[in-house]
Amino acid sequence: MITLVIFTEVSREAHFDVTDNEKVYPLKKISEQRLEDRLLFHMVLDQKIPLYRDYWVVCPDGSRIPLKTGAVVRTKEFDELFAYDKCDLGAAYSPERTIFKLWAPTASSVRLKLFTSSSTAFEYPMNREDKGVWSAELEGDHHLHEYTFLVRVNHSVNEAVDPYAKGVTVNGTRGVIVDMDKTHPPGWDETAMLPPIKKTDSLIYEVHVRDFSIHPLSGIQYKGKFMGFTESGTTGSGPFSTGLDYLSSLGITHVQILPVNDYGSIDELKADTEYNWGYDPLHFNVPEGSYATDPTDPVTRIREFKTLIAALHNKGLRVIMDVVYNHVFIRETSDFEKIVPGYYFRFDYGGNPVNGTGVGNDTASERYMMRKFMLDSVLYWKSEYQVDGFRFDLMGIHDIDTMNLLFTKLSSEDPSIFLLGEGWKMDTWLDEDQKACIDSAVRMPGISFFNDRFRDHVKGNIFNEAQGGFINGNAAMLGGLFENVSGNSGDHGLFKTPGQSINYIECHDNHTLWDRLKILHPQEDESVLRRRHLLGTALALFSQGVPFIHAGQEFFRTKQGDGNSYRSGDLINRLDWERRAKFAADVQYVQELIRIRQRHPAFRMDHPADIAAHMSLLGELPDGVFGVILKSVEEMDAWQDIVLLFNGHLEEKYVSLPEPGKWRVIAEDMEVKEDGLYETEAGKLLLPPLGFTMAVQDSL
Template sequence: MKTKKLLLFTLFTSALFGCGTAPKEYESFEDYPTFTQPWDEMTYSETGTDFMLWAPTAEEVNVKLYTDGLTGNAIQTVPMKEAGNGSWRTSVTEDLKGKFYTFQIKINGKWLDETPGVMAKAVGVNGKRGAILNLDTTDPEGWSQDVRPALKGFDDIIIYEMHHRDFSIDSLSGIKNRGKYLALTETGTTSKEGQKTGIDHLKELGITHVHLLPSYDYASVDETQLDKPQYNWGYDPQNYNTPEGSYSTDPYTPETRIREFKQMVMALHQAGIRVIMDVVYNHTFNTEESNFERTVPGYFYRQNPDGTFANGSACGNETASEREMMRKYMVESVCYWANEYHIDGFRFDLMGIHDITTMEAIRSALDKIDPTIYIYGEGWAASSPAYPADSLAMKANTYRMPGVAAFSDEFRDGLRGSWNNDLEGAFVIGRPGHDTQVMFGITAALPHPQLKDSTLNTPASWTAQPTQMLSYTSCHDDHCITDRLKITAPKATDKELTAYHKLAHTAVFTSQGVPFIFTGDEIMRDKKGVRNSYNSPDSINAINWAGKAIHREAFDYLKGLIAMRKAHPAFHLGDTELIYKHLEFLDMEDNNVVAFRINGAPNGDTWKNITVILNSKNEPASIDVPQGTYQIVCKDGKINPEKGLGSVTGNKLTAAPRSALIVHQ
């Protein structure tokens, strides 16, 4: 086995360096020396700056110093010395504040291209050079008093996914710093129709967490050309541990992006909103030119048996989270964001590429900082990763990862239609055959006793606790819900589209999973039918804030659903056994109707025997209930959880066509 490993490793490094032997011949990547101390590549003080690089296969390593973050020649080249455990070190005993640096590594007689390292925490414009600064000077006023908003448990979470530019770039948003971090610090902003926008809009809606699409330094936007139209979601990592410069007001000054990111987080916290960061550790933007590959070639990526790079991400590479230093890298990176930037949660892109042990290590490390930091991700990969499936953080293995959640594509597809067929609708437009997918989502992907009947064709359960499932209808990826409804119900009137929209979100917010909203869905935003808008212009991606006045009815309905869920713990029981005890599906003879009762008053709820009917038929749907008087809070596309909508007495409840009925005793 060792001979085979050595052969494959030699083949791989030969392909990289055009030679027949591996640099500093290690038998396998597992034999590389490692270290346990904090991974700090640059440590600044006024009297000197220490540099450290983990490069176990290097023959020589230099640090190059610059006065400019992007252009000009090095003003000094400082050799580094081997310091054991694969690391190299040197110190420069002068005040280097304001300077920039790169590392250059020599392997098998060849100098690789320069890199800011893998752990750069401040960079110049476009992220090509690391920046030397005192991080303490980047803290905005009041930062030391910043605290995470209170959170009793994961079941209280309501997530709003947002792209910085989409949310605030509209010229009629009333926001000054459009498309920037600072947009989320402005209060009192309104649209020309007088509707609240920006952070006030989020407070009005009532969400608890903002999920920011990638905000680390990514490669696809040229920060020197921000006067030209550019757009990207940011799933193309370059420097994982410093904020993206294009969302700052000055990408040339390293302190600015850091300070403004912190100002944004603090403003959201002061508004009672926690901040989740989208992280993309599963692949890098490029491979041979990446910081990983310019530092320790081959190590940070998985390889195929022939020595080529594996590609489970469909982006040209997949990282090797199971290797000791890649795992250490991921753990330290998320902890750095949690500590330095006060981030409250992490969404892992293509989480199914990472191994279970690494996700468990991340959960454990974050628990020591704050156990209320939420972790979730995509429980799949773009294609099969080069690692055993039973050891990966795939959705099917979620139950094995306590404190880690995943998106439920079963619930999403059951509500609005399959990912694989854009033209195919599902439950909310009245297409039969999806009731059990909706029931599955209502129970948060748990093996609910009533769904174990094999004749129901229920999806396979994959959660151990309800907070491990994300309940949603759309996200940045694929069609937003309004576009999907327009495609699958092309003859629907605006009134019917609004009814479908309300019904879909009623299912999401009465699910025992964690609800998740895509930015703009609350005002029926569309993307003109574009499915994959990762680099589409603002005309496709930007939130049109005029839509809030046009679709105020949909906004108020969703706002009411959120208020109802937050006020009544029966809708988020947060415990598997409580769900089994209290949540009961009611027998329905018709297709396209899902009805359930939350029996009693669990978790001290002031409502008792809550009954929900989701009716996607074009005709009324009735169910038999125990004789009594029921208070109506949602009916005929209207919701009022505080004052109610009247009452009904008897032993039968009827939901109007294409709508939900919610009552309690």
């Protein structure tokens, strides 16, 4: 189909042709459409023509209009015709030669532009091969040579950076050929290989690279950089550890890092004065230069990110990358759009870009080569950087088939790979039953989801600042709390297994829990707010599923009331290591709770049937008290029965224990001791206000 948009009067019988300067192809009009100031002729050719030539429409008066490819690239037929399944796109380096391959099926020509210095460049024609792939091979060692592609498409030449580039110049203006063997830090080959781990044995800790170390009292030398994660023996105020040692002391298993691929909102030459979370991807397969000690050296950013991963692995900590494949920084200037205009993004029937992400563009994961790019990208990060998982930003933009494919391929490489994402239903141009959202979680059993139902029941709806959750004294939230605390899985659950539920009450988005509590309880004393806060953390830690902690949550992180701090700077976003020292007792309390969870399998059940058999809601509890019992768990745990009680009231409450006999109280009133704080046979417990209590009976 060819659509002519005509702004002048023309006869309905006017004749139009298409030419490539060699042949003439007659056009046949099949329909017309009158709009306010234009006339649309919808026309067809009576034969197929190659898409990779320059064509013009010849008008009745002999004038010519450039013919551009449009929605044809978004058809099923186009995908079937040009789907390329080999894993060799990009620049394949060896000391003897470098082979370049670029998928550009609608281009009429492609030239490789190779820079042998910052100002000296040579151009080489590329050859068109099968499936719209263009290739060139250059002899010699081209390590650190810069390159771009000159793509002639739709009658103009676009200079584009290779979407598969493994290295880039400062601010990503050019791709860089890299000998990846020269990017390995010392000891990379001996980096600790961590043993497989079940999802329900995991505990995720989310942190931003710059936030982690930028505080003046972090004790860390490489402030705001990848290398800030590699320093041992650092302390802040007093004797308290910071940085890497602090992470390893918490008892977490995974460190989830906000986006570290090259992003567009920061001038890498002004990294010390600019700030962003990084959810505006520029180059998907290259580490961000602002986190490197030298952003002008393409190798440095790669080596230093690998050094970060090695340092965490050597401490027994796995790394989850926060990845943003759902959109690009600026669609119109993106390399995707320069190379194959209109293909990689979603458009509505009127040809307008879809904006379900809210940032101006949605990528089209359902198209073969966008899906392939996502797959190639995550496999590259896995194989080259040895990352242990991926967190997908706005995963509801993507389609179910793509997410399942990513899990299948990644898990064949690493059975314990951890994939999780934001599963909200997004307003994008994709069939509702194809969206990778939380309501379809049972169709994606390998993917975990941020459980916003858990979050809202515990702390309140984030879109309604006046509505509190259970820890704010809202007894109305008790009704749905058990299904979330019990993993919300099984035949009638939201998830297929509890490992799909990411139990969180705070993340980088929206207000921190501390700031939310101060909004809801502006007159409350700090000691009361701390109790509410820790009550929520205890709920997250002892619910079935996967606990998730936002960095600094354990010492009541505040962003001074800023509910969207993605570019608010260091003073708002930095981890306050002085606060860690101030609330050292609270940090220790959370650490002890984590140790209890990690030592007792009853809190980490992996199968819905086991949860159903052993976990139930306690009845006859006082108003505002939530309680569960894990009963007869001695086959999986050192304890036989476990009672968890959460008092959402400002007053003490008496609770009757469900079974007669001797009970050991493990946690009560901000104290934790695995051997027991005390024993009781009284049959009743006095719950502290806004307190978490755990009591157990030992196996006989």
